[in-house]
Amino acid sequence: MRRRIVMSMLAGAxxxxxxxxxxxxxxxxxxxxxxxFGTDWHDPVTAAPPVERPHTSSCQITLADARFRDFTPYRGxxxxxxxxxxxxxxxxxxxxxxxKGRQYDRLGYLHVGGVEVLRTSTPEPSPDGIEWxxxxxxxxYSDTFRxxxxxxxxxxxxxxxxxxxxxxxxxxxxFYAGRPAAPAPDRVLTLTGTPDGTTLTTPRNSxxxxxxxxxxxxxxxxxxxxxxxxxxxASYSCKxxxxxxxxxxxxxxxxxxxxxxxxxxxxxxxWSNPFLWYVVPAxxxxxxxxxxxxxxxxxxxxxxxxxxxxxxxxxxxPAGQSGWSAPVNxxxxxxxxxxxVTGGVTAVKATDLANSSxxxxxxxxxxxxxxxxxxxxxxxLDTSHGRVTTTVTxxxxxxxxxxxxxxxxxxxxxxxxxxxxxxxxxxxxPARSTHTRRTYTVDGVVTLGADKRLRTVLTLGDRASVVVxxxxxxxxxSRLDDTYRGDAAYxxxxxxxxxxxxxxxxxxxxxxxxxxxHDRSLTTVQGVLTQDRSRC
Numbered sequence: 097m098r099r100r101i102v103m104s105m106l107a108g109a110x111x112x113x114x115x116x117x118x119x120x121x122x123x124x125x126x127x128x129x130x131x132x133f134g135t136d137w138h139d140p141v142t143a144a145p146p147v148e149r150p151h152t153s154s155c156q157i158t159l160a161d162a163r164f165r166d167f168t169p170y171r172g173x174x175x176x177x178x179x180x181x182x183x184x185x186x187x188x189x190x191x192x193x194x195x196k197g198r199q200y201d202r203l204g205y206l207h208v209g210g211v212e213v214l215r216t217s218t219p220e221p222s223p224d225g226i227e228w229x230x231x232x233x234x235x236x237y238s239d240t241f242r243x244x245x246x247x248x249x250x251x252x253x254x255x256x257x258x259x260x261x262x263x264x265x266x267x268x269x270x271f272y273a274g275r276p277a278a279p280a281p282d283r284v285l286t287l288t289g290t291p292d293g294t295t296l297t298t299p300r301n302s303x304x305x306x307x308x309x310x311x312x313x314x315x316x317x318x319x320x321x322x323x324x325x326x327x328x329x330a331s332y333s334c335k336x337x338x339x340x341x342x343x344x345x346x347x348x349x350x351x352x353x354x355x356x357x358x359x360x361x362x363x364x365x366x367w368s369n370p371f372l373w374y375v376v377p378a379x380x381x382x383x384x385x386x387x388x389x390x391x392x393x394x395x396x397x398x399x400x401x402x403x404x405x406x407x408x409x410x411x412x413x414p415a416g417q418s419g420w421s422a423p424v425n426x427x428x429x430x431x432x433x434x435x436x437v438t439g440g441v442t443a444v445k446a447t448d449l450a451n452s453s454x455x456x457x458x459x460x461x462x463x464x465x466x467x468x469x470x471x472x473x474x475x476x477l478d479t480s481h482g483r484v485t486t487t488v489t490x491x492x493x494x495x496x497x498x499x500x501x502x503x504x505x506x507x508x509x510x511x512x513x514x515x516x517x518x519x520x521x522x523x524x525x526p527a528r529s530t531h532t533r534r535t536y537t538v539d540g541v542v543t544l545g546a547d548k549r550l551r552t553v554l555t556l557g558d559r560a561s562v563v564v565x566x567x568x569x570x571x572x573x574s575r576l577d578d579t580y581r582g583d584a585a586y587x588x589x590x591x592x593x594x595x596x597x598x599x600x601x602x603x604x605x606x607x608x609x610x611x612x613x614h615d616r617s618l619t620t621v622q623g624v625l626t627q628d629r630s631r632c
Contacts, residue, residue, distance in 0.1 A: 129621045133586075133597040136224040137623025138375045142382065143605035143616040144578070147188050147231045150272045155180045159189070160206065160249045160267040169250040174208055174241070177271050182242045185274030189214060189232045192266045196225025199261025201364040201373075203314045204251030205423070206267065210286045211240045212423045214267075215310045215384035217363045218251060219377060220370045221261045230382045234269070236427060238280045241269070281306075281427035287406055295403035296426055301437045302395050303479050304429040308386035309408050311344045311358050311422045319419025322412070323360050323511055323538065324498060326463045330455040332500060336414050339453030340511075341467035341494055343411040344422065346389050348397065349404050352446055354389030355471045357492050357515040358410070360538050362556060368542050369552035371584035371599040375620040379558040379578045379603075386425070390519050392486040393475030396439025411449070431479050439477035442485075446471045460499050460506070468493040484523035491516045508541030526567030535559040544588065551585035562609075574609030598622060608632075 155177045162170035176182065191206075191214065199221055206214040213234050219226060251263050287294035298305060313319040318334035325336035346354040362378035364370060373381075391398075398404055408422045431437050451467040474487040496511030515534040520527060540554030557579050564572040584599025604617040612632075619627035 129624045129626060131598075131622070133371060133374075133595075133599070133622050136222045137226075138620065138625040139226050140219040140228040140375060140377060140382075141618060141625065141628075142377060143603040143618045144383075145605070145607065145614040145616070147186075147233050149188060149270075150185050150274060152185060152273045154270050154272045156268050156270045158266070159208070159269050160247055160265065162249055162251075162265055164202075164204075164251040164253045164263040164265070165255040167250070167252040169248050172247040172249075174245040174247050176242060176244065177269075180271045180273065183275070184235065184238060184271045185276050186233060186272045187235045187238060187241060188270045188272075189234045190268050190270070191216065191230040192227070193218065193229065193263065194225060194227040195219075195221040195261040195263045197221060197223060197260030197262075199253070199255075199259050199263070201366075201370075202251050202253050202263065203312065203363070204249065205310075207246075207248045208237070209240050209243075209245030211237055211284050211425050212310050212386075213237050213240075215312065215386075216251075217361075217377075217381050217384070218263055219364050219382075220374065222374070228382070232383055235276050235280055237284050237425075238276075239282060239284045241271075279429065282430045283428040285426040285428060287424050287426070288403065290403075293405055293407060294424075296398065296406045297401070297403045298395070298398045298426070298428055299430050300399050300401050301431045301434050302399055302428045303392075303431045303437055303477055303484070305391040305395050305398065306427045307346055307354070307389045307391050307406075308425050308427065309344060309346065309356075309389070309422050310384060310386045311356075311408075311410065311420065312361055312384060313342075313358070313410075313420050314361075314363070317417075317419045319413060319417060320363075321366075322358075322419075323496065324507075324509060326455070326498065327453055330457075330461065330463055331502075332461070332463075332498075333504065336412060336417075338412055338451055339463065339465050340496060340498070341412050341451045341453075341465060343449070343469060343492060344387050345409050345411055346391075346424075347405075347407045347409075348391070348394050350407075351444060352471060353391055353394055353444075353473060354488070355446075355469055355490055355492055356387040356389065357494065357513045357534070357536065358387065359385070359558070360511070360513070360536055360556075362538075367540060367552050367554055368550060369584050369586070369599075371586060371597045372552060372554065372582040372601060374599075374623050375625055376580065376582075376601045376603045376618055378556055378580055390486070390488050391426075392477075392521075393441055393473040393488060395437070395477055396475055397441055399437055399439070412451075433480035437477050437479055439475060441473070441475045443472065443474040443487075445473075460501055463496075463498045465494065465496045465498070465511075467495075479523075482524040484521060487518075487520045489518045505544040506541065507543075509538055511538045512536070528564070528566045531563045531565075533561050548588045548590070549585055550588045551583070553583045554581070556580040572610045574607065574611065577604075577606045579604050 364373035447470045520529040537557035582601040586597035615631040
């Protein structure tokens, strides 16, 4: 499970994929399902909703056209679209990718003017080739798109006699006329590197500041599977001084300003079994979402016109250990009626970070972890519409039970993370609070039998509930439940035509709330998409 076993593609019968009737019908059934995986399978698909697009005029530009075969970035230039103005109701990024042959899963990024607008990973291909696409609402980066910018994209890859898959991508931006549903940030900033670290200089009239951090553990080492690491004296191959707890922190001028639980990303070679992911990837694998921090309580401090030191770190990573990437964008909304907004930080209260990992040796070794942290920050701003106070309270908790046998031929984890955040804003009108509770779960086991049959059974959950209240009355709400389940097996360490791989996977993505409903389920068997059903 800690390693990614790259499969040798099976020779065998070609899959006969049935006609799909599309989202919105009761189901879509495959015409034929083979007894085991063949040499080709259905293109990757997720149950997540597509980006909703306005029914207004639009224009489209190409942002990048690239073929990745090594670690050379694609570099290009972005020019704002002509005839579409400089204010848009929505901007949609679309990546179309294709690859064939044999290849690892790869992690990539796309920067426009230094701003990270997409972090993604890739599916592993069939010999005959696959195609996939990713859509993302990038309206929040409109400030970046209003002027000419440099473009840089990289999906680091290795192509040789064994790994033959060249990753071919085409990326577009589509701009829709009109006003956005919510005001887009007035400025999108990145951190500036200095000999002493990284700094941020905000406009002096900032009245809301949000930092987003695309935090990912990756690179094939133990930090890709950080949730499995153990501390001494446990006898496991992936070690960390204090066990598996990780926390992404952001500091301003050395003072803690935000905490967050990282999402336990699983890439498409993860848990030792790429057969799990050929059609349905794990949640967020193709669209890696950033951790967000509301830094508005620090706006009064940041608005003095001077650069301030901003640092992001991942708590729990062993000293000197690589494997985490954490690029930062800073989104700023300005007070349109005041050139200078003053204020101050009124409270920063953090509990001690609790982190306990208990090791119990035996025929099945076990590490039980309980960890958590709580932070409250408050500040005020004197704006053109009066004094506004912002309080952010965030509570993190992690519980996990990691069990394995000697030799790690059985390796299992049952873990949950909660990230509970309340942002309360008070001023001239009724107080407004937004309560967001995020829950991430991993429950799975890998076994390798004496017959070299490797089997992975895994359930992943990405859940969130959001409630907005004004003056104590609920004005908006939503609830997300994205659940993946997979069960796949193959014979390890044998030629490709002897792997005899089988596998099933399902994903159900449910998002309901005051803005509507999306409920879609997918089922695959041996790489065939056997069901595509929508319930809303």
